[in-house]
Amino acid sequence: MKEPGPMSENKPAADQFDMLVGGWLKATGAPDSDELAALETFVRALPDRRRAPRFRMPGVPRFALAAGAVVLASAVAATGGFTLYSRIIAPATSPSAHSSASSSAPSPVVDATPLPVVAPPDPAPFVNDERYKACQNPSLPQNDVSGGSFPVIAAVELADERQYRQRLPDLGYVPSLEQPYQALVVVYAGRSPVRDDAAPQPTSHQPDSGLYDVCIALNGPSPQLFHNVSVYWGYLDGSVSSPTAGQPAPKVLAFGCATDIAWDAARRVFWCAGHGLNATSNPTQMVVRYDPASGAIREWPLPVDDDLTSTQQTVGHVRADSAGMVWISHPERVIRFDPGTGKSQSVRLSDVSPTNGDGSSPSPEPTYLIGNSVCDSPWFSSALGFRAIATDGDTAVVARVDTPYLTRIGPDMAVTQIPIESSLVATASDQQGLEVAGGLIYLTRPSDSRIAILSPDGSVVAVSTAASAEGHSRLDVRPRGSSSDVVVWTGNTNATEIDGAGTTVDEIVVAVNFPRADDGQQQPPYDIASDWNGHYWYLMGTSPVNIPFCDAVLGMNLVVEIDPAP
Amino acid sequence: MLERTIEYQSELGSLVAASRDGDRDAFCRLVRPHLSAALATAGVIAGSHADGADAMQNALLAAWQDIGTLREPDAFPAWFRRLVVRAAVDVARRRRHVLELNLAIEWPGTDLEDLLDRRRLRRAFNRLAPKDRVVLALRHVWDLPGAEMAIQLGVPEGTVKSRVHAALRRLRAAYEAEDRR
Numbered sequence: 069m070k071e072p073g074p075m076s077e078n079k080p081a082a083d084q085f086d087m088l089v090g091g092w093l094k095a096t097g098a099p100d101s102d103e104l105a106a107l108e109t110f111v112r113a114l115p116d117r118r119r120a121p122r123f124r125m126p127g128v129p130r131f132a133l134a135a136g137a138v139v140l141a142s143a144v145a146a147t148g149g150f151t152l153y154s155r156i157i158a159p160a161t162s163p164s165a166h167s168s169a170s171s172s173a174p175s176p177v178v179d180a181t182p183l184p185v186v187a188p189p190d191p192a193p194f195v196n197d198e199r200y201k202a203c204q205n206p207s208l209p210q211n212d213v214s215g216g217s218f219p220v221i222a223a224v225e226l227a228d229e230r231q232y233r234q235r236l237p238d239l240g241y242v243p244s245l246e247q248p249y250q251a252l253v254v255v256y257a258g259r260s261p262v263r264d265d266a267a268p269q270p271t272s273h274q275p276d277s278g279l280y281d282v283c284i285a286l287n288g289p290s291p292q293l294f295h296n297v298s299v300y301w302g303y304l305d306g307s308v309s310s311p312t313a314g315q316p317a318p319k320v321l322a323f324g325c326a327t328d329i330a331w332d333a334a335r336r337v338f339w340c341a342g343h344g345l346n347a348t349s350n351p352t353q354m355v356v357r358y359d360p361a362s363g364a365i366r367e368w369p370l371p372v373d374d375d376l377t378s379t380q381q382t383v384g385h386v387r388a389d390s391a392g393m394v395w396i397s398h399p400e401r402v403i404r405f406d407p408g409t410g411k412s413q414s415v416r417l418s419d420v421s422p423t424n425g426d427g428s429s430p431s432p433e434p435t436y437l438i439g440n441s442v443c444d445s446p447w448f449s450s451a452l453g454f455r456a457i458a459t460d461g462d463t464a465v466v467a468r469v470d471t472p473y474l475t476r477i478g479p480d481m482a483v484t485q486i487p488i489e490s491s492l493v494a495t496a497s498d499q500q501g502l503e504v505a506g507g508l509i510y511l512t513r514p515s516d517s518r519i520a521i522l523s524p525d526g527s528v529v530a531v532s533t534a535a536s537a538e539g540h541s542r543l544d545v546r547p548r549g550s551s552s553d554v555v556v557w558t559g560n561t562n563a564t565e566i567d568g569a570g571t572t573v574d575e576i577v578v579a580v581n582f583p584r585a586d587d588g589q590q591q592p593p594y595d596i597a598s599d600w601n602g603h604y605w606y607l608m609g610t611s612p613v614n615i616p617f618c619d620a621v622l623g624m625n626l627v628v629e630i631d632p633a634p
Numbered sequence: 635m636l637e638r639t640i641e642y643q644s645e646l647g648s649l650v651a652a653s654r655d656g657d658r659d660a661f662c663r664l665v666r667p668h669l670s671a672a673l674a675t676a677g678v679i680a681g682s683h684a685d686g687a688d689a690m691q692n693a694l695l696a697a698w699q700d701i702g703t704l705r706e707p708d709a710f711p712a713w714f715r716r717l718v719v720r721a722a723v724d725v726a727r728r729r730r731h732v733l734e735l736n737l738a739i740e741w742p743g744t745d746l747e748d749l750l751d752r753r754r755l756r757r758a759f760n761r762l763a764p765k766d767r768v769v770l771a772l773r774h775v776w777d778l779p780g781a782e783m784a785i786q787l788g789v790p791e792g793t794v795k796s797r798v799h800a801a802l803r804r805l806r807a808a809y810e811a812e813d814r815r
Contacts, residue, residue: 085806090774092755097674097775103687107669110691111662114698 186302191223191254199252203283203291204261221257221280224304225250232284234310238298245284245292254283254291255299332388339386339394355386355394355405368410370396370403389459391479397457402466402477415481456502458509460524467502467511469494474502474509474526486526491515501543503554508568510543510554519543519556521570532556532570642667650707653698661698668711671776672718678771679722681760689721696721715776715786722771723764758808766801773798 194200204218226232229251232239236253239245259274260281273295275281280299285291302308330339338358354367385397396403405412456467465486466475472493473485486509494514501512501519508529509522519532534556543554553573556564565574645663652660665672672693677686696717704713759767772778772786784791 086802089755089759089770089802089805093678093759093770093774094674096756097678097686097771099670099673099677099683099686103673103683104669107673107687107690107694108662108666111665111694111698112658114658114661114695 183300183302183308186300186305186307188222188255188301189224189305191220194223194225194252194254197252199285199287199291200254202285203252203254203293218259218261219257220254222253222255222299222301222304224253224306226253229284229286231306235304235306236282236297236299237303237310239282239294247286249286252285253304254285255297255304256281256283260293330385330387332394334388334390334392339388355396355407357407368405368407370405370412385457387457387459387464389462389464391462393462393479395457395459395464395477397466402457402464402475404464404477404479404481413481415477415483458502458504460504460509465502465504465509467494474511486522486524488522488526489528492520492528501556503543505554506568512543519554519566519570521568530568530570532566532572534564534566534572646710647707650701650704650710653701654704661701664710665694665697665714668714668718672714675771675775676718676722676725678775679719679764679767680725685725686722689725690718692724693717693721712782712785715772715778719768719772719786723768726764726767754809758805758811761808762801762805765797766804769794769797769801770805 191200200220200223203220224235226235227250229245229247229249232245232251232253245251256275260283273281275296278298279296282294282297282299283291284294300308303310332339335357336359340356340358354369357366358364387395389395392407394405394407396405401414401416403412403414458465460476462479464477466477468475470493472490473487476484476486478484488511492511492513494512501510503510507524509524509526511520511522512518513520513531517535519534520528521530521532523529543556553565553567556566563575564572567573649660649664653664669690673686673690675686676689676693677683680686680689693714697714704710759770762770769783769787772783778786780791780794783794787794787797789797
């Protein structure tokens with residue numbers, strides 16, 4: 069008689085199940101000797117620590133760097149690698165991916181002017197260069213396809229690695245290449261010693277037609293490798309000025325704020341909330357204050373309970389009010405944080421709401437729970453504007469999905485409702501942006517992505533002529549003199565400023581080459597805030613955009629300042 | 635084995651000090667005893683051997699770069715475990731769509747039914763949140779006792795038990811859901 073399978077018909081008791089899981093995990097995870105040997109090889113090839121400035125964050129003081137040291141390790145993983153050892157990054161894939169990206173968001177690198185024919189820069193002078201050799205045999209154990217020869221069509225030395233922005237504009241912005249050191253660029257003629265993710269390992273990668281695999285190496289066996297890069301030799305050798313020349317570079321100021329940034333005009337600081345700059349060493353959610361003038365960063369842990377420590381539930385929006393309090397939205401609650409005392413109060417909206425959006429009885433689950441079709445697990449819809457929070461004086465106003473009213477929370481945490489018309493009620497699949505400025509409430513209208521402007525009682529007084537682009541319905545109040553116009557995000561690098569009548573008063577285009585993700589598309593920032601100088605501040609996800617929302621939310625993000633008029 | 639462990643413990647201080655000074659050989663000796671369990675754990679949390687290796691590279695690099703911040707050499711194993719778990723969780727979150735646990739393992743039994751069961755278990759495990767994978771991996775792959783898991787996770791030992799129990803409960807529920815598909 070056949071023994072039953074480990075988990076089949078006869079369900080095992082709990083202890084037995086535990087043992088079975090243990091046995092399976094041990095067997096599944098056990099590495100073989102080759103894998104261990106490869107890791108030891110990796111350890112022996114670690115870069116010289118003295119020569120390895122891992123990342124410079126302009127304006128961030130050393131103590132902040134020290135505090136964020138662990139974060140950097142995690143950012144290595146989150147950014148796809150800015151380390152000094154080999155790593156595969158695929159900034160662009162197929163030509164079709166490029167055209168798709170171009171149609172939805174014109175890239176600043178596109179130039180219709182015919183370019184002069186330029187020969188590839190000769191790689192011969194570099195064949196004995198250690199960096200060149202490293203590009204032939206990058207030390208990446210699990211991708212090791214060394215032993216072969218990989219013909220090179222071009223090589224050029226960059227006096228400063230950051231010149232990649234001009235020499236290889238197709239790469240977009242790559243944080244890992246923002247190093248002020250000489251670097252060698254090697255362009256493979258065909259196959260490269262780069263793992264082809266789609267093929268059994270080890271297999272070298274064959275770039276798509278018309279594109280190249282590129283290696284960029286600092287001193288030491290630590291090149292970075294890029295799939296399918298569009299290379300123009302004139303840009304690469306510097307003989308033709310790149311369209312990205314002179315463009316402002318995003319300035320990465322901090323890592324780790326999870327989902328939102330807000331400008332606090334009273335204190336002239338930014339606030340963000342999420343796992344914080346020490347996120348990787350502590351799962352506690354943090355509220356973070358960043359002073360752009362001094363670079364000072366201060367963090368406070370939010371109250372610890374099951375809601376806030378869950379890695380699957382992350383804080384959503386953060387806003388500062390006129391009383392100096394910071395309001396933070398969370399899937400389960402809204403928190404009012406007092407930076408002066410470090411204490412916070414909160415109100416659980418799912419408890420106080422009388423009904424769900426459909427009029428049914430209160431659910432034990434918050435109404436903004438979204439399903440598991442994308443992420444294989446439940447995710448709460450707080451982070452990309454599904455649930456938005458704004459401050460109005462010393463109160464907070466909250467928009468929730470499937471809810472026919474806005475919720476106003478007073479400084480005493482008392483909750484009142486502002487009814488809104490049905491066309492303004494967002495579902496979980498809609499973006500929902502909210503701001504309060506000049507006594508008016510600005511709220512995205514899901515049906516046409518325009519901005520409805522409401523009086524304090526919730527009645528619509530105007531609708532914007534400008535639509536926010538799908539997926540970018542973030543709003544932000546931009547101080548300009550005494551006015552309180554609202555900036556509507558309309559695309560990757562575009563925004564529209566509207567006034568209280570919904571009229572467009574300014575079009576804003578920030579010519580910045582945002583990074584490309586694995587699908588070749590530019591990676592848009594997903595939050596915007598503006599400071600007193602009219603600088604725009606973006607919260608930019610570093611996870612590839614083709615990974616669904618859930619990963620982008622929990623991915624390590626960058627706070628980036630971009631000066632539109634450098 | 636015991637002698638080796640004692641020898642390693644006695645050398646821990648000097649290995650950490652030498653690693654701080656940039657001695658790669660010392661660093662290699664420092665991490666070597668942990669590599670097997672670390673790589674296995676990282677692979678289980680990250681979802682595949684390749685991603686586990688990727689996470690291990692990140693963890694090793696972070697350990698190499700940041701070992702100067704480690705004040706107590708005796709804390710190295712726990713500190714290194716934290717780096718490994720953190721790196722693996724990061725990879726898991728970034729690549730949660732990648733599922734590639736080793737199906738070729740002979741465990742236990744070889745018939746088709748067992749194979750299908752293992753596949754169900756694999757799919758169920760891959761549906762777990764990283765935090766659940768972490769507790770199960772620390773318990774079953776790194777073989778940490780409850781007290782050390784408590785230190786590792788920064789929670790009381792009783793909480794560790796409840797987390798393990800909850801993770802197993804979710805795994806079992808996911809497995810049974812797979813069974814019904």
